[in-house]
Amino acid sequence: MKYLTEFRDPGLTRKLVQKIENMADKEITIMEVCGTHTMAIFKSGLRQLLPHQIRLISGPGCPVCVTPQSYIDTAIQLTERQDVIITAFGDMLRVPGTEGSLMAQKSKGRDVRMVYSPLDVVQLAAENPQKEVIFLAVGFETTAPTIALSVEQAKKANINNYSILQSIKTMPNTMEELVREEDIQIDGFLCPGHVSAVIGVKPYRFLSEKYSLPAVIAGFEPTDIIMGIYHILDMLDKKESQVRNEYTRLVTEDGNLKALEMIERVFEETASVWRGLGSIEGTGLRLRQDYESYDTVKKLGIQAAPEQPAKGCICGEILKGKVSPLDCRLFSTKCTPETPVGACMVSEEGTCAAYYRYKPNHF
Ligand code: SF4
Numbered sequence: 001m002k003y004l005t006e007f008r009d010p011g012l013t014r015k016l017v018q019k020i021e022n023m024a025d026k027e028i029t030i031m032e033v034c035g036t037h038t039m040a041i042f043k044s045g046l047r048q049l050l051p052h053q054i055r056l057i058s059g060p061g062c063p064v065c066v067t068p069q070s071y072i073d074t075a076i077q078l079t080e081r082q083d084v085i086i087t088a089f090g091d092m093l094r095v096p097g098t099e100g101s102l103m104a105q106k107s108k109g110r111d112v113r114m115v116y117s118p119l120d121v122v123q124l125a126a127e128n129p130q131k132e133v134i135f136l137a138v139g140f141e142t143t144a145p146t147i148a149l150s151v152e153q154a155k156k157a158n159i160n161n162y163s164i165l166q167s168i169k170t171m172p173n174t175m176e177e178l179v180r181e182e183d184i185q186i187d188g189f190l191c192p193g194h195v196s197a198v199i200g201v202k203p204y205r206f207l208s209e210k211y212s213l214p215a216v217i218a219g220f221e222p223t224d225i226i227m228g229i230y231h232i233l234d235m236l237d238k239k240e241s242q243v244r245n246e247y248t249r250l251v252t253e254d255g256n257l258k259a260l261e262m263i264e265r266v267f268e269e270t271a272s273v274w275r276g277l278g279s280i281e282g283t284g285l286r287l288r289q290d291y292e293s294y295d296t297v298k299k300l301g302i303q304a305a306p307e308q309p310a311k312g313c314i315c316g317e318i319l320k321g322k323v324s325p326l327d328c329r330l331f332s333t334k335c336t337p338e339t340p341v342g343a344c345m346v347s348e349e350g351t352c353a354a355y356y357r358y359k360p361n362h363f
């Protein structure tokens with residue numbers, strides 16, 4: 001298939017669903033670990049099309065959702081300082097901390113600004129030399145290259161009042177952690193599209209080689225996703241385990257070498273704290289020693305806030321695919337996209353937000 005319209009072809013989708021129906025003779029659980037897949041699955045009504053034996057569960061695929069509450073609390077504490085400007089992508093402003101949110105701080109007159117790129121923040125720092133200009137560096141391998149570039153640019157231009165509050169996460173080792181969890185049964189993975197465009201196919205090979213699990217890198221159109229599910233069933237049927245790349249129009253075996261080099265120059269692997277999953281070794285990126293002066297925590301000598309999950313919120317269990325948002329007693333009562341209690345209800349790609357928007361019969 002060459003053109004995007006072919007990936008939205010209802011006729012082809014129906015044919016694939018028919019094949020899946022013929023193959024689904026037992027319950028099969030497939031986890032997607034990408035916020036845009038979660039949204040696309042709900043938006044296109046794929047869950048309703050698939051036979052009931054196919055259980056789709058959403059993993060920790062949205063960067064906003066997986067950022068721990070302690071990180072938000074640290075950012076909120078920083079806004080109380082007169083000498084800082086806090087900058088972040090839009091969704092981060094709405095994530096509830098233990099008390100309030102960055103948006104609430106902004107409405108109290110604190111200097112919190114929404115940005116579209118960390119590169120704009122470097123410019124903002126150049127224009128405000130009397131302030132420490134901090135970017136909330138949240139995201140996966142997709143955002144990491146631009147953040148790396150912003151740090152390199154700041155260093156090159158001798159802009160020393162720019163720093164990042166680090167919470168960049170990486171996907172493959174997190175997927176391994178989920179596979180190792182004893183009480184989660186995953187029969188196959190739909191691997192994230194954009195992350196894979198950066199890291200390529202290779203980093204997922206352990207799924208098939210070490211755990212005999214089928215995995216498919218899929219795009220975001222309905223036919224992409226259905227094709228991905230079909231490939232997983234096909235492998236299970238043939239008792240094969242491979243990592244298949246269905247998203248060849250964007251993803252290559254080795255990934256985006258330039259982006260990977262950029263990440264490698266500026267960052268090194270570290271442990272990272274995930275909402276609900278705790279600290280996992282090898283799932284985060286931190287600035288290399290040469291760039292440490294751009295680390296907000298080290299530069300300002302601050303203490304990270306302690307982790308205090310929101311009362312009654314079961315985001316952590318949802319991110320592991322153990323329960324669904326419908327199991328949360330706050331869902332659609334106290335917690336809605338307008339009044340989110342937990343992060344999974346904030347971002348459009350959050351599982352709770354997707355359930356709220358596209359599952360009208362939850363009321
Ligand atoms: S792959 Fe892209 S869409 Fe999916 S979670 Fe990562 S950044 Fe979001």
Ligand code: SF4
Nearest residue numbers: 313314328335342352
């Ligand atoms: S519905 Fe709200 S409170 Fe419940 S798990 Fe989701 S985000 Fe947390």
